[in-house]
Amino acid sequence: MYRIFIVEDDNKIAAILKNKMEQYGYEAAAATGFRELMPELEAYDPQLVLLDVNLPYFDGYYWCRQIRLRSSVPIIFISARAGEMDQVMAIENGGDDYITKPIQLELLMAKVRGVLRRAYGEYASGKDADEHRSGAMTKAELSAGNLKLHLSRNELEWNGKRVELTKNEGLLAECLMSNPGEIVARETLLEALWDDVQFVDDNTLSVNVTRLRKKLEELGLEKAIETIRGLGYKLTTDRASMREE
Template sequence: MAKLFVVEDDASLRTELLHVLELQGYDCASAVSFERVVDEIVAYAPDCVVLDLKLPGTSGFDVCRDVRTRSQVPIIMLTSSDSEFDELMSMNLGADDYVTKPYNPAILLARIQSVLRRTHRSAAASRITHKGLTLDLAKGVASAGGKSLDLTRNELKILAILMENHDTIISRQEIMNELWQSDEFVDDNTLTVNINRLRKSLEKLGVTDYLVTRRGQGYLV
């Protein structure tokens, strides 16, 4: 189940909200002081943050902005204000949704579930797995057997097009078009060099014979 982090200075509201969320099966953590709340959020690595706008000694705006410099975790802002300015400011600082108090718990739960679904779809779309190898497109990292390796830009693009079209031969020209999207002439040998580098990178992960050459046709995985 997803992990949620609640930032709410009103103790009774915080307790009530945590109770509702835990009844739904969420793992929850919260802050009772706010000097180091951003560090607490990052350390907990939640799947979603529920963040009150008005906090003692700081503000939800500040917390949202600072979290965004260190994490892309979804943030739902809570506020007793129905000001359009507050909503606009929240979204501009990177909040994913905005709920006005007093809120219906069922509505807040629906908003949380919606944000989590969107995040899950986005995360799934940024990862490709085939034959024991996983490619994280957002981070440019390939992993297999518990090992991970940063790829170069060209290695990432070559592996992505092959894994996205696995079990299908991709011609050298198609790969070259993907790598060098211009009308300038590119030496065919340059692709061979990049393919060989990718094979060596995969071998560092213990992945051998993954990238198959079909002579005169292209490559496939």
Template sequence: MSSILLIEDDTSLFQEIKEQLASWDYEVYGVSNFNDIMQDFTSLKPDLVIIDIQLPKYDGFHWCRMIRMHSNVPIIFLSSRDHPTDMVMSMQLGADDYVQKPFHFDVLIAKVQAILRRVYDYNTEQIELRTWNSATLDYAKNTVTNHKGTIELTKNEIYILKVLIERKNKIVSREEIIQRLWDDERFISDNTLTVNVNRLRKRLDELSLGRFIETKVGQGYQAKEVAHPHD
């Protein structure tokens, strides 16, 4: 049974979401102190976090930053604000998905199931090391290492990289990446994929690898493999 930390200060909405998730056999927990959410997160060690953007004292973006300093746990943002920048900010901070209020519970449940299924299936795969442009990818640890150092990626970022490297030097369509990453493309926007790939490329730039993830306009993305990546 997967555990979910639901960070929502609207009591009635919290109870409604909790009941809906509980009906699917998820264990749902709230926070005891909105001034110190990390205390509950650390003690619960949830499998998934659902967090509202508008919260007392500090907003959801703040707590997402705090969580990402310690964990790559999947995060879904909830927001009642109709600002496209909220979704972009969420993805840039390392969130896995974004749900606009008001929403149908079927959509939220589908997103939760897809993310947990992906993370669970991914974590149960055989530990695999792969090399790409003289870098070593550790899919179990979500890390990429080369002569410049090691970076740790989010689960979305490492999975996108994995999909691209499986077909290195070939174009992978945006639709295929979306379907493999989120199971059902109806529940994710095209813009979210763009944000995730841009964030992945920016992280890879720390190892001088970002330039090998190429955007093919109107087609998709390509992970290039070259003979001498340090040249």
């Protein structure tokens, strides 16, 4: 069961959101203190945060930055501000999505499901999935052999070298590194990157995989991602496929 932390100072709206989350089978809790938010949030250890912009003491952008210093937990902003710049600020400060008030609850739930699927989707299974889902606030790193993915910074590291990833590259790396040495279906990768894959050109995934391969090559990892024709892709941490500098 995913835990969702609601940061909304309007008690009526917070109660409506909490009730809606629970109707969909999620566990939910609303913040009670807005001067010192982080202890309460970390104690709850959510897999998703719904964050209002207009809050007492400090606004949502401030709290989003504070969360991002410690965690890559997904954050959806909720705000009465509908301007383009407000949404740009939300994304630039570390938010994953944005929805305006008055809230369309079904649209919100679609966004919640989409963000959760991208962050902890079907590609994560077994032990990795349990650790990822239960430690959204504390898990900061994913490893496959000596290859490390720093989730909060969206960086790959190997043998002391680091390279920064785009959002899609990071999602692909996390998906493949959660299943090292195993074939990950193209459909699974598509669903990890995009909410609605019906109209996504299959070549778009190939382009993103190619970009990730180039980032791995910058680290000295050649042919780390293998194409399995007709099935998907496989990440190998076999040192025979890697180039020592």
